[in-house]
Amino acid sequence: TNNSTTTLLGTSTVDVPRIGATSISRDYDFVPYPSTALAVGVRQQLYDFGRVAAERLSADLTTAVERLRASASALEVDLSVKQGYYAVLAAEAIAEASRAAFVRASSHREQARANVRSGLRPAIELTRAEADLGRYEAATMRARAGVHVARANLAALVGVDDDELGAAAAPTGEGPLPPIESLVARAEGTPGVREGRARVEAQRAETRRLEAQTRPTFWATASASGRGGGAPAANGPTVAG
Numbered sequence: 001t002n003n004s005t006t007t008l009l010g011t012s013t014v015d016v017p018r019i020g021a022t023s024i025s026r027d028y029d030f031v032p033y034p035s036t037a038l039a040v041g042v043r044q045q046l047y048d049f050g051r052v053a054a055e056r057l058s059a060d061l062t063t064a065v066e067r068l069r070a071s072a073s074a075l076e077v078d079l080s081v082k083q084g085y086y087a088v089l090a091a092e093a094i095a096e097a098s099r100a101a102f103v104r105a106s107s108h109r110e111q112a113r114a115n116v117r118s119g120l121r122p123a124i125e126l127t128r129a130e131a132d133l134g135r136y137e138a139a140t141m142r143a144r145a146g147v148h149v150a151r152a153n154l155a156a157l158v159g160v161d162d163d164e165l166g167a168a169a170a171p172t173g174e175g176p177l178p179p180i181e182s183l184v185a186r187a188e189g190t191p192g193v194r195e196g197r198a199r200v201e202a203q204r205a206e207t208r209r210l211e212a213q214t215r216p217t218f219w220a221t222a223s224a225s226g227r228g229g230g231a232p233a234a235n236g237p238t239v240a241g
Contacts (some may be wrong), residue, residue, distance in 0.1 A: 017025045024150075031143050034098075039223060041221065041222070041223040042220060042221070042222050042223075043220070043221045044219070044220050044221075045217060045219055046216065046218040046219060046220050047170055047211070047217070048217045049215035049216065049217070050215070051209075051212040051213065051215055051217070054205070054208050054209040054211075054212040055209050055212075057208075057209075058202065058205040058208070058209045060201035061198060061201050062202050064198045064202070065195060065198045065199050065202050068191045068194050068195035068198055069191075069195050071191035072191040072192045072195055073193075074176045074191075075191060077157075080157050081157050081158060083153075084150070084153050084157040084158075085153035085154060085167050086167075087150045087153065088150040088154050088165075088166060088167040089167045090145040090149075090150075091143070091146040091149070091150040092147055092150075092166075092167070093144045094146065095140070095143035095144050095147050096147065097143075098139045098140040098142075098143040099143075101136045101139070101140075102136040102137055102139075103135040105129070105132050105133040105135075106133055106141070108120045108129050108132070108133075109126070109130055109132075109133045111129075111185055112125045112126045112128070112129035113129075145220045148164060151163050151164035151165055151166050152165075154166075161189050171183070
């Protein structure tokens with residue numbers, strides 16, 4: 001302990017720059033002097049020139065972006081369900097039209113067969129009618145398959161456990177389309193557009209947050225320390241304890 005340095009507390013939590021000292025003598029002295037140190041510190045940030053506010057604003061804008069993104073995703077899901085719903089209606093309408101065409105072709109085939117048997121028409125008429133009937137039958141089968149595919153797609157979009165889901169009601173008639181200007185103005189308020197604008201503002205806030213990292217910070221610190229034991233005082237009497 002033949003030195004004039006002090007006992008230091010090696011932590012940045014408590015500000016204790018100096019605790020006691022030891023005496024200085026001409027000769028080396030290896031006699032140990034046990035000592036204890038107890039310190040309590042308090043640190044409070046006073047002003048950071050808007051650094052925390054910039055970080056909070058950046059986080060708030062990022063939250064707004066995610067909220068708008070969720071709204072846009074919900075609209076996309078709604079659009080997909082509506083598309084699947086009307087796809088089922090369209091597939092059923094096509095299947096019904098194909099079935100009606102098959103029925104008419106079947107009647108035409110029977111008429112052609114009767115005409116050929118009576119000699120009013122050549123045999124080629126019956127062959128042509130049977131070919132048309134086969135073509136309409138194939139179209140009917142494709143239309144029925146399209147109905148199953150559309151129903152399965154709608155079931156997957158809605159998220160039901162059934163393999164297929166049908167559309168119960170027919171679509172209602174819609175009026176004429178509104179002007180394109182009104183549609184563009186309405187699109188400005190959609191979640192997708194608002195998400196893009198919020199993303200720009202969030203990026204600007206992030207830039208301001210990064211710029212704020214270079215600003216200084218004012219701190220108020222205080223510490224109280226006590227020392228017991230140690231080497232004899234350099235001069236004067238040694239105080240007990």
